Amino acid sequence: MILGGELSNSAATNIADIDSSISKAAKTGINTVLVPAQWDLIEPTEGTFDFSLIDETINIARKNNIKVIFLWFGAWKNSMSCYAPMWFKEDTKRFPRAITDKGRKMEIASAFSENVFQADNTAFTSLIRHIKKIDPQKETVIMIQVENEIGMLESARDYSEIANKEYSKGIWRKELNQIGFHTEGKLYEDEAFQAIYYAKYVERLAKNAKQIHNIPLYVNAAMNSRGRKPGEYPSAGPLAHLSKIWKAYAPSIDMMSPDIYDAGFKEWAKKYDFKNNRLFIPESKCCANSGVRALYVFGEHHALGYSTFSIDTAEKEAIENLQGSFSLLRQLYPIMTHNNKKDIHGVLFDKTDNQRIIKDDNITITCRHYFTLPWDKRATNGQEWQEGGGIIIKLAKNDYLIAGNGIVVSFLNNNEILQNKEEKLGEDGFIINGRNDDSSRKNSSQFKGKRTGIGYVDEVTIKADGKIEYLRRLNGDEDHQGRHVRISVGERKILHVKLYEY
Incomplete structure (x- = not known):
């Protein structure tokens, strides 16, 4: 069982912070820490790589006897390309941005650009090679997240010139028919189109990575909650209603995983427990309810793992609840492993x-x-x-x-x-109240x-x-x-x- 805690976004950007934040996280009872691997810090100059922060993360995790899951903050993090290096950001001709249906350029790299993919792929595969070199048996680094909460914002799809060319070809319609995916309305049709190309992009990254180092890979999704429409939530990401697309066009990805912050925790978890997709929750709000939610997902869904976000900055009550439940889960693990799942x-x-x-x-x-x-x-x-x-x-x-x-x-x-x-x-x-007669007794069977x-x-x-x-x-x-x-x-x-x- 992955009893996880994810660090806050900037907790692993220098050696001192890595040492303190991971050591602090280890004391909360986790057995696995989820840590960003940031493109801009790994490749600040094109073609020159610095893995010192990755090395320190692995070293301090080993000292604290916990595992590591790296989160690739590459071309996209929460839809945006905020962790791409400056040389990438400034060259918009070479690395084009996505455009909304209103013609508004977004700080979102276009998934339809081969240049964007090649730059992202070079950095990501370099990271994978380095991890294989220093942890070849997967003793410390046990899994990697590909990108972070991929999705298009403000519009359901990218309306850039290169995206529109792919749209007009119409091949994507045939691809949807081939996998039996049906949707209603142009908005959701646009989302399905975008999802095909996000999934194909991620598949290429994942396939290349696994050829180097066969390690489990997953993608995470921001939920389509609160009645929002595609583009109001990150459209076309690895969402449950798009699972048929993502499973068909990104088969090298082992899991689609939900990041759950909204109400309705049980329903969101249920959506991601389906055939060929073991439930793993990489991000959940760290709160007073985190502990019982962990017990629930391992008991009801036989989850691979559960992790709360920003464990290095969480409040004391939340940590205590999580520690208590993780302690119970550690004790229950040998029994749960050998018992029939239908009895749990x-x-x-x-x-x-x-x-x-x-x-x-x-x-x-x-x-x-x-x-x-x-x-x-x-x-x-x-x-x-x-x-x-x-x-x-x-x-x-x-x-x-x-x-x-x-x-x-x-x-x-x-x-x-x-x-x-x-x-x-x-x-x-x-x-609560007594009776004045014994009529109920006389009439009862x-x-x-x-x-x-x-x-x-x-x-x-x-x-x-x-x-x-x-x-x-x-x-x-x-x-x-x-x-x-x-x-x-x-x-x-x-x-x-x-x-x-x-």
Whole structure:
């Protein structure tokens, strides 16, 4: 599992900053640091390369016993060509810019220019050769990101002269038909056209790189959120709705990965967990919810990795939450590796999305946000709920591990589900208001069959060999006298739960 942290953009631009920022990041509990590799600092003069910052990054990572993923800030970073060197930026005739439909030149190198590609490719392949030379066995540098959040802004596509020539040829329409890609409206048709050429550009970079050093490569995307249209978001990037294009025309790329900063974390993650695309989240907002989100993606999507952005400048609360969840994940890893994936589930809750039902053979597992319990004042004080979540792992029949922060889990068998009448309970666990007569008892049918109970709940740790080690038993108030299993918001625990029938 990649338990990652990405440095802020300028944290690796000199030796002193690299030493301090990576050492600081390593203390947060990550096992992998994501670090920009900037074209302008690597090739300040055309044809002359300086890899001193790359070398220092690898050296300090090794000292801190963590891995490195380099992020190629080449022709594009967040759509713009802001990390291209000055000799590239100033020569707009040789290295043309993209133009909007209004004729506005952008600081976005045109993906249709062969000169742009050759310059970018020369620098990128030089970086790959250097990495292979100093880390040939991929012991430290485990993966590389190709460009950063590629996409066209202000227009859905590039309207430069060279782009328009390709558009007018119409070959791209046939290519879309060949892969069975269909879209509606000119705006999205323009985006599809642009996506083909971004993907082809990236494929050439990736294919050349892998011929030198066969290392995993991925691309990341800024999400098309908040109802924005192509060009309002970075159009034509490796977005989920364009996955058919990117997978067809950039087959050397191993993963399309989402950078998730907006609301709806679960839905964005789901979009990038599809056939031949393992979920890897290279950037996510570093906040108080980061820890439970990490647990969720590894549990529900069996993700390759999860990383938060700007870990070197993150607030203390965010780091503590991330550290706690990464610690749980490290413990769970040997068990998750050897368990059947269908027996592992991730849950993530907020105030509006606060319950999930999991069916496991004869058992119905009901998972809820901790604040759905009636006695925690934080649930009703008007504040936004901190997210709760975790991982549920079935070890065997009636035998589960539950790990997380801010969740409540209860168990019913099928017989109970058919006959169950749920009452609203008060904070003492009993019916809120008593009845003046026993009419409900007279009219109720007799319960038949067996029920499922909680035999015990143990707080545990897990050793490196996967052995579960007992810490303490929680069979009293902590599990509400056998009614449920719970982990409070702000706690991070692993609980071993054994059920029985009576």
